[in-house]
Amino acid sequence: MSPSVGALRARFGRAIGRAFVSCGDTVVFVDRVAIRDVLRWLKETPGQEFNYLVDLTAVEYRDGERPLEVVYELFSLGRRAQLRVKVQLAKETTLELDSVVPVWRGADWLEREVYDMFGIAFRGHPDLRRILMWETYAEGFPLRKDFPLRGRFSRSEQVRQALNIHPEAHYSMEELSIAEAAQDLPADMRERLRHGERGTVPERPPEEPDGD
């Protein structure tokens, strides 16, 4: 068992749950409220220095009663030590957790992936969007156990939706705001976007009469 577990208990007390060793890796459970503080402490405290976030992922068990787990795989480059920190999220609660992007920038895409695949939202994430699935994906969260291997919709419905995607929907509103491209869209595209799944088109300000 990694000595960091004892240090964590001394510092955070009841926020630290049970710890065990599996296949030589130390795993420690942390209360969901304290997770960002615990990880920041592990990263910045001399003697711990878990400065490298190896991986961030989530696990759902086949046993439907068991809570979801968010897994932070940590490594200390200086001390060559490993620690796996886990947070349990009961399924009947809101699946929400503090983002650790302020601690590690590398958590950005990893948290987006967990959100995309498991539907766990990260509070304070700068840009929490789906990443591997497209933004308008409506079938749910693929790595959840209640998600069928082939998706929720029938094959024909999936094909129909894929064929009905408008090319302009491949740009997010934020991207269209670059160069004010949203203003320059043809009227029919703007109309489709307005009814589309990408959010609302910013209204064009009233036309000023042109110079001539």
Added chain:
Amino acid sequence: MATKRTVEFELATTGADARGRPIRLPLGVATAEPEDDDLDLGGHNMLINIGPQHPATHGVLRLVVELDGEVVVRVIPHVGYLHSGFEKLGEYRHYNQIIPLTDRTDYLSPMSNNVALALAAEKLMGIEITERCRVLRVIACEMSRLISHLVWMGTTAIDIGAFTPFLWTFYERERIYNLQEAWTGARLTTSLTRVGGMMADVPDGFTENLRQWCRNFPKTLDEVDRVLTRNGIWCARTQGVGVLTGEEAINFSMSGPMLRASGVAYDVRKDRPYLGYETYDFNVPVGEHGDVYDRYLVRFEELRQSTRILEQALDRLPDGPINVDDPRVILPPKSAAMSDMEAMIFHFKQVMEGVKAPVGEAYFPVENGKGELGYYFVSDGTAKPVRWRIRPPSFINLAALPKMAEGALLSDLIAINASVDIVMGEVDR
């Protein structure tokens, strides 16, 4: 907000314009009213879309770029076009059945993915592999690293405008592919390992041919060195481009040559050794500037070091079995399964039920060509994992692209993107 104006140029040479004025004016002189002095030409940033089908994006990567003139203000990468749901598929398969899926993630170094998966499953099950198997796996890993870096070097040189090194590196890659094909029967979908051993031993003549290759390869490497390393254009296009400091690289969870080029000497083979890498004599090259040029130098030196490791592995390759002696894990030989009752039962149970793993979880990282590849298994005691997680080095390295490309020129964005060494099969999984 200023509305957009259009400025009309009269290009005709005779006659009068719409307002009745003669248009015998030098070409390009605007005929707009003189009070229009608040003209806003090019006041907006430009939106550029690169990909998903573009040779310089190395697969189906899409970049939405905001440009101010030629300077990149912001890059918004879009990934997922090649998403195949490997992690989900893995939950429906036995551990050995997952191995073909790993071929298809990082398809530029399939053998080391196979090795990593077998190692992760063996860690979970507590299996100790044979010595010959270890050395063969080291050979497989280093061959994969060589292939991966050779592809990287060739394609990056093309992206930056040098075509010739591509031919040389792909020639050498083809030679390794021939060896790989002789060993596994496949060029890409190798599925080389099994939990507890290997799919096949190396064929006759393999070691001699690989030795021969190791002797010849440095000559090609020297040629590439002569063409690129001190080439003025190459240096101008790569030096000081896409710089990441060591701290930033760690903060972005970068790994592999990307991390080492920024001066952080973290190599899984040295820091979390596996397969007896601590007993091989090799160096880990580390850069100091963290730019595209240092990434090139780091990968270049890794090619030499991998060749060294290969030679040492060939020297020490022991005789003996490649599989563990455990009928619950390793399939019996076909002849035994067809004639011996006990062997047939083991064969049946393995094929129908798979190899059961104890309750627990294991994360196993290896140093792949792209960076730290890790497989994380969670088992509930059945023959299929509850969760199979790929720690994808390309995906995590690519996440730093917007940071690296900020303020660079559009042409540098191509060089920076090439330097990350992504494989979209692994980014999207």
